[in-house]
Amino acid sequence: MRRSGLLLPLVLFGVLALVPGLRAAGVPLGGFWPLLLERVIVFAIAAMSLDLILGIGGLVSFGHAAPLAIGAYTVAILNEANVTEAALVVPCAMVAAGVFALLTGAVALRTRGINFIMITLAFAQMVFFAVSSLADYGGEDGYTLFSRTRVLGHDWLGANNFYVSALVVLFGVWLLLRMISLSRFGRALAACRQNRVRVRALGLDPFAIELVAMVIAAMICAVAGVLMANEAEFVSPAYGGWQRSGDLMVMVILGGIGSLHGAILGAFVVVLAEEGLGRLTQHWPLIYGPGLILAVLYLRGGLAGIGVRRG
């Protein structure tokens, strides 16, 4: 298990809390940055859930956009049925993504290495094509929500409250994943990453451990999907595309694999790169791509590892 101090994560949450803090203090904040950070927060939840299996479990899933899309489309489908209450939407999204992860994980975990990457990708592509074919929900064009999800009747996911709600969810997810990663389960999962044969010889079942981790990660990611649909008031198949899965992996690796809070930094850089560089120049991948390679080569431990002595 990687040692991680509490200072950096708390600073990160402090910075994210500046937006509502300043607003509460009467500073009129609007425009680019709050909206960008809102997206960062939602992506950070998804990436952090991926970090449980990728960083701690060492399972290179190239299909983590699938539970994101499942969460988002649960919002759309229930929206069409006039169900907009989070107390229903969120459990439905989590159960759907959890069942998906249970079934596909049970197959994917029979393979290792590159095959695992390809199989998780293939399952996510199945979700992508499945939602693309949902003609009632806009097919490839996507679907615009009638209204945002309400939380116990409150407008907590409305445009004015969304930021704070998403931040609270991110904080809760961080606490939860941190607790899990430090628990007996997290230790066994980290052991599977290092040496499955040894774990099995000690009387623990790596397959069951990794499968449960995949289900937990998918259920959390589905919550990010619910938030993402609400933030955009729109869902589209791109939520489940392989590029999205790749983005999530980049966020985890760039931010600092296995650190959990690194996902926030990774999400910030990736979202900023896509939105910010995209505005500056249409050739932004020319900057983004080499930047990524340099980061992987020179930032061992990712952005969260800068200034942290390791070993």
Place this chain on the structure above:
Amino acid sequence: MAEALLEIVGLRKSYGALRVTDGVDLRVAAGTIHAVIGPNGAGKTTLIGQIFGAIRPDSGQIRLAGRDITGLSPHRRARLGLARSFQITSVLPEFSVLENVALAVQGSHGSAFRFVWPARSEAKWNGLALAGLERVGLAGRAGDLASALSHGEKRQLELAMALVAEPRAMLLDEPLAGAGPEEAARLIALLGGLRGSCAILLVEHDMDAVFQLADTISVLAQGRVIASGTPDAIRADPVVRAAYLGEDF
């Protein structure tokens, strides 16, 4: 002979035309040390792999305390009281030495499925783990990363991981390889002290250790048991001397 704790009947395994295990029968009585010796490539490691469940035999049966375990997965066998050490050291390199053993305690005393409370601060398990490290003489390195250990120390760590599970039977694949003379003497004394509480199937090339420790010795060559008996009987066996020990032993 006393009731066998570990019993292997008619075990066979081939890799293509190569018969690595060619009809092996073995009985290890409870609380005794049964050494399996034989030249390189005789099939000793493959035999341990099959007993532990990592390798599936083509035919034959493996029984632990009378129960047929031939079809069980390794983690189920471990839960039934079987422990092993590996010829090629197998530890968790990114964990501390203590945490390696604490995970072994978790495997035998608990489960993976508890999601609350930090595992590292479970005092009872850490205490058991530290006691295991003391028995093998590695307590001084409890806080170091397992990857920082020497080869011999990793063997000691593996032995500690097996011991803390309080197994009914241990399969040890060359536990003394890489140990210095002092460590070896300590480990030999330790293994001797386990007699009576744990059945041990010991694969070892150090013949002094084998003849000092074993209650029974089986000689394996080309996948077959060519001789089995007390150390004195094995020492005197002309077939064994020709096949393995050499005339001077």
